[in-house]
Amino acid sequence: MTVDHLFVSRHELQQLSDDLHAVRGLVEELAITVARLDRIGRGDRNGNRTKPSEYPAPMNLGAYQAGEDLHTALVFCVNQVCEQRGITDRPGDTTPKLAAWIDAHLMSVGTTQGAGETVHQIRDAIRNVRFQICPPVKPIDxxxxxxxxxxxxxxxxxxxxxxxxxxxxxxxxxxxxxxxxxxxxxxxxxxxxxxxxxxxxxxxxxxxxxxxxxxxxxxxxxxxxx
Structure with a gap:
């Protein structure tokens, strides 16, 4: 715990806030990837890239699972904060609303026991969403x-x-x-x-x-x- 009673540093909270601000746009883009209207974000639920002939499913399961994992991580964070901090003002159940609520309650998140692991779970989930939308191109093929x-x-x-x-x-x-x-x-x-x-x-x-x-x-x- 820091001197200001935070279980994570202010820098980590700012990084989380930056990621949360991007969630609405990422959710919109992920919906396109799930529907496979793009052909870059194709993969299985484990994030493995596959060839079209190997993957005839009508949706991108990897992208879908990434969205579900992000939603679950956000719900867990909201529940954790509300239970420990005695907050009754809960957000709606959509991913963007959950992200906006967490961003508005960053200090409550930071002062909640277990915040370090929770913050990492959310940021990891957002990174996976970004990967599903556009996998790394290194080196450029x-x-x-x-x-x-x-x-x-x-x-x-x-x-x-x-x-x-x-x-x-x-x-x-x-x-x-x-x-x-x-x-x-x-x-x-x-x-x-x-x-x-x-x-x-x-x-x-x-x-x-x-x-x-x-x-x-x-x-x-x-x-x-x-």
Whole structure:
């Protein structure tokens, strides 16, 4: 326990808060991966990547299980805090609402016995969700990247993929984030792909976004010849 009666450090609580803020977007992206509308996050319930011919199931079980594990970890944390701290104001049962409640009660989480293990369980579950949405690409396999370019992802999914590419050494995509995708759409460089998915799902072809991002960067770096 720290001098301010916390079972985890303030730094760990801040890291947890940062992860919790991303949960709503991750849940939306995970729903796409579970439905297998993307072809990057495919895997079994243990996170093992599989070939299409090896995995004919109509949904991504690995992604589904990751969502269930995250929900379970959040529910456990809420119950633990409420029971030990005598809190009766419980959140709704959806994953985003649970995450928002925990973020709003971080100090109560920190002063709850067993908080260290609970915080690690939540962060591990969030890391697994991120993995299922977009597995690491290290080193970059040209064939896998070619396949990824044909997938359809939301702005969140593309930003996650761009981070993976940048981490693998391709600095061209280091600044391809969600705001960048939105900007590319606003200036008419990319358009969403129509399809038979939910009306609030805005998906783009990955290759189109990567190419448009790179062309705009190249144009911005051209010397002024006027």
């Amino acid at each position: 040209p064939a896998a990247l070619t396949s990824a370019r044909r997938t359809r992802l939301s702005a969140n999914g593309i930003a996650t993929l761009a981070r993976r590419l940048a981490d693998a050494g391709d600095e061209r995509y280091a600044d391809l984030n969600r705001r960048r995708v939105k900007y590319l759409r606003e200036i008419g460089r990319i358009t969403p792909v129509p399809g038979p998915w939910k009306p609030d799902w805005v998906l783009y072809e990955v290759g189109d976004v990567l190419d448009s991002h790179e062309r705009l960067r190249d144009a911005a770096n051209l010397p002024d010849t006027a």
